[in-house]
Amino acid sequence: MLDVCLLGTGGMMPLPYRWLTSLMMRYNGHSILIDCGEGTQIAMKEKGWSPNPIDIICFTHYHADHISGLPGMLLNMGNADRTEPLLLIGPKGLERVVGALRVIAPELPFELRFMEITSPEQTFEFDGFKLKAFKVNHSMVCYGYTIEIDRSGRFDKDRAEKLGIPLKLWSRLQKGEEITEDGVTYTPDMVLGEKRKGLKVTYCTDSRPTDSIREAAKDTDLLILEGMYGDPEEAEKAVSKKHMTMQEACEIAGEAGASELWLTHYSPAMNWPDNYKDTVRSIFKDAHIAKDGYSKELNFED
Amino acid sequence: MLDVCLLGTGGMMPLPYRWLTSLMMRYNGHSILIDCGEGTQIAMKEKGWSPNPIDIICFTHYHADHISGLPGMLLNMGNADRTEPLLLIGPKGLERVVGALRVIAPELPFELRFMEITSPEQTFEFDGFKLKAFKVNHSMVCYGYTIEIDRSGRFDKDRAEKLGIPLKLWSRLQKGEEITEDGVTYTPDMVLGEKRKGLKVTYCTDSRPTDSIREAAKDTDLLILEGMYGDPEEAEKAVSKKHMTMQEACEIAGEAGASELWLTHYSPAMNWPDNYKDTVRSIFKDAHIAKDGYSKELNFED
Numbered sequence: 113m114l115d116v117c118l119l120g121t122g123g124m125m126p127l128p129y130r131w132l133t134s135l136m137m138r139y140n141g142h143s144i145l146i147d148c149g150e151g152t153q154i155a156m157k158e159k160g161w162s163p164n165p166i167d168i169i170c171f172t173h174y175h176a177d178h179i180s181g182l183p184g185m186l187l188n189m190g191n192a193d194r195t196e197p198l199l200l201i202g203p204k205g206l207e208r209v210v211g212a213l214r215v216i217a218p219e220l221p222f223e224l225r226f227m228e229i230t231s232p233e234q235t236f237e238f239d240g241f242k243l244k245a246f247k248v249n250h251s252m253v254c255y256g257y258t259i260e261i262d263r264s265g266r267f268d269k270d271r272a273e274k275l276g277i278p279l280k281l282w283s284r285l286q287k288g289e290e291i292t293e294d295g296v297t298y299t300p301d302m303v304l305g306e307k308r309k310g311l312k313v314t315y316c317t318d319s320r321p322t323d324s325i326r327e328a329a330k331d332t333d334l335l336i337l338e339g340m341y342g343d344p345e346e347a348e349k350a351v352s353k354k355h356m357t358m359q360e361a362c363e364i365a366g367e368a369g370a371s372e373l374w375l376t377h378y379s380p381a382m383n384w385p386d387n388y389k390d391t392v393r394s395i396f397k398d399a400h401i402a403k404d405g406y407s408k409e410l411n412f413e414d
Numbered sequence: 415m416l417d418v419c420l421l422g423t424g425g426m427m428p429l430p431y432r433w434l435t436s437l438m439m440r441y442n443g444h445s446i447l448i449d450c451g452e453g454t455q456i457a458m459k460e461k462g463w464s465p466n467p468i469d470i471i472c473f474t475h476y477h478a479d480h481i482s483g484l485p486g487m488l489l490n491m492g493n494a495d496r497t498e499p500l501l502l503i504g505p506k507g508l509e510r511v512v513g514a515l516r517v518i519a520p521e522l523p524f525e526l527r528f529m530e531i532t533s534p535e536q537t538f539e540f541d542g543f544k545l546k547a548f549k550v551n552h553s554m555v556c557y558g559y560t561i562e563i564d565r566s567g568r569f570d571k572d573r574a575e576k577l578g579i580p581l582k583l584w585s586r587l588q589k590g591e592e593i594t595e596d597g598v599t600y601t602p603d604m605v606l607g608e609k610r611k612g613l614k615v616t617y618c619t620d621s622r623p624t625d626s627i628r629e630a631a632k633d634t635d636l637l638i639l640e641g642m643y644g645d646p647e648e649a650e651k652a653v654s655k656k657h658m659t660m661q662e663a664c665e666i667a668g669e670a671g672a673s674e675l676w677l678t679h680y681s682p683a684m685n686w687p688d689n690y691k692d693t694v695r696s697i698f699k700d701a702h703i704a705k706d707g708y709s710k711e712l713n714f715e716d
Contacts, residue, residue: 125490126453128460150486151428151453158430176485176518183478184452188427208517215514216478 114139117407119155123377131155132177133377146170152181171202173254174209183217190220197223203253246328248319251354256316265305272303317377321360329368337361339375342388362395374402416441419709421457425679433457434479435679448472454483473504475556476511485519492522499525505555548630550621553656558618567607574605613712619679623662631670639663641677644690664697676704
């Protein structure tokens with residue numbers, strides 16, 4: 113239902129065996145990409161996912177490892193004769209940065225639209241899902257993102273019958289539509305039970321631990337956080353470079369009540385992130401040392 | 415002596431199994447890179463060659479597949495604490511294009527120097543080698559490059575003795591130095607025989623066949639040309655897109671008297687360039703369907 117794929121798990125620079133961190137999500141015919149570093153288009157092809165249905169690309173910030181793959185990605189989409197507009201979302205400066213990078217991708221057969229994030233927290237609503245940007249704490253302005261899919265309450269057939277609601281309106285009401293027919297207004301709450309648990313995915317890299325991350329990740333089904341450093345001796349470096357350690361990421365996952373944690377954005381100096389598997393699981397049971405192409409299908413609970 | 419490596423062999427876009435076309439050469443402590451598309455820094459790491467000794471990056475033109483990897487490459491060099499200046503050579507617009515791309519690589523610990531090519535043919539002389547840019551015919555201004563290493567004549571010990579040239583000056587004269595000592599001027603031609611065959615590598619992509627390529631590639635030891643298309647039916651496409659076919663590349667190699675031809679810059683639609691091996695060898699005996707990482711050490715003849 114909500115397909116999630118971490119196309120890469122590297123930080124700073126792409127490596128022969130590790131693409132740069134980028135998250136792709138597919139939901140209801142939409143595809144969303146968060147971050148697009150050098151090589152992301154190759155990682156996507158390797159995974160077998162298509163760039164054509166992408167309607168939104170979000171950027172956490174404008175360090176090269178999060179956006180250097182954009183010109184190639186845009187040209188790739190253009191070569192596939194895309195005509196649908198593409199929405200870009202990112203911190204202030206988005207249009208300026210993308211405009212500069214387009215010096216090598218000036219002609220595109222589709223329109224680029226821009227939504228700049230201007231406040232510490234901002235929500236964008238689309239066809240059935242919400243995308244929320246939240247400000248974090250890095251060496252340049254940086255945002256994390258959550259994608260949320262709400263789930264309405266169960267349809268109450270007995271109540272619908274009792275209220276005499278015409279059968280032909282049931283499915284539209286179930287989908288959340290308000291309908292006026294023959295002078296009577298029918299609202300979804302007349303036939304729907306209590307709202308049920310939806311889906312939530314939270315993504316954040318690069319940042320020090322912040323309350324905004326803990327808040328955004330509250331009860332999230334899947335939390336994706338950077339684990340730039342694994343060795344306890346690198347804790348100071350994490351502070352000075354405004355990154356977080358794997359241990360800090362695990363603590364956030366616990367505090368936020370996340371169901372599952374994927375670590376990513378490993379330092380190029382970290383050859384074997386898997387070495388930290390036991391350590392991270394001792395802090396947060398469902399912590400995963402994610403690998404390139406890690407993916408999962410998230411579904412509503414039964 | 416002159417190490418040559420074709421880091422990638424793709425055109426238009428990088429693929430999971432094919433890096434973008436880029437040529438790296440190592441000679442006498444210098445490394446030179448021609449073209450730097452998305453992923454070139456990864457291809458270089460995969461080959462095991464270091465970006466640190468690169469003192470020159472040349473660009474054939476500014477289509478994304480030939481320059482999109484530059485910001486990442488520069489940051490990569492910066493992360494290795496490079497302080498030596500880096501020389502960039504390319505067609506007019508070099509400083510403007512690189513300046514725009516540096517929106518995501520603004521801070522570097524080393525200086526960038528620029529040499530823009532302003533005439534149809536331009537030669538740059540360095541420490542022991544010549545780099546010659548020659549204009550070709552693509553959909554935007556585009557240049558090919560030759561690198562030439564001259565070889566002086568054999569040292570004639572008997573003549574040196576006969577002329578009474580002091581022994582201590584021999585090696586300097588052999589290296590081509592003109593020396594005045596005690597009022598007497600000694601020139602290399604006094605002790606050197608006829609100039610011997612040097613080394614020459616010629617690289618050109620993307621272009622229609624031109625006389626400038628034939629001229630530049632004359633008697634070259636290694637000719638590297640694009641082979642964007644292999645099927646005879648694609649000949650028209652090659653004309654309209656201003657590329658060349660493998661067959662055309664082979665004809666140029668023959669006309670120029672090249673010793674060896676490496677084909678590269680394959681269309682992303684060409685899954686099996688090797689299928690054309692017999693065809694190209696029937697036109698030019700020493701034609702190679704190059705693969706990523708193809709490399710060779712060129713040495714002076716005995």
